Amino acid sequence: MRVMAFDYGTKRIGVAVTDPLQIIATGLDTVHPNQIIDFLKRYMQTEQIERFVVGEPKQMDNTPSQSAIHVKGFVNLLKKTFPDVPIEMLDERFTSKMASATIAQSGMGKKARQSKALVDNISAxxxxxxxxxxP
Structure with missing residues (x-):
């Protein structure tokens, strides 16, 4: 079964998924928050998801960031809609910076490097x- 991760944002949610053996993580899509539940329901008609991993936004001092309230609402929606899928929170500090650096090092053109959807997808x-x- 696959594991699915989310880099939640109020404009876009980056979605990544493992292969069935949970060896490789691949960017799946970037979805508007209003469409994420329908997207997941369609995806889960053909693929089994073992668990969700949601990025937990934190400040440098380990306190929740301003967007944490939105992420909490998203997690509650996931729990309500998919009660049988466990959810794990994982510190997401620096994932966007790492994603931007990865894109810059990839040799992609300027337009791709400026794509916020691509950054969200790679962050996931x-x-x-x-x-x-x-471990």
Whole structure:
């Protein structure tokens, strides 16, 4: 079964997923928050999800960031809609910066480097890779 990760934002949610053996994390899509539940329901008609991993926004001093309230609402929506899928929170500090650096190093053109949707998608992949590498 797959694990799915979310880099939540009020404008876009980056979504990444593992392969069924949970070896590789791949960016799946970037979805508007209003469309995420329908997106997940369609996806889960053909794929089994073992758990959700949601990026937890924190400040440098480990306190919740301003966007934490939105993430909490998203997590509650996931729990209500998919009660059988466990949810894990994972510190998402620096994932956007790491995603931007990855894009810059990839040799992509300027337009791709400026794509916030691409940054969100890669942030979700980095988040999922972090979860996969936990001891």
């Amino acid at each position: 992949v980095i988040l999922l890779q972090g979860w996969m590498s936990k």
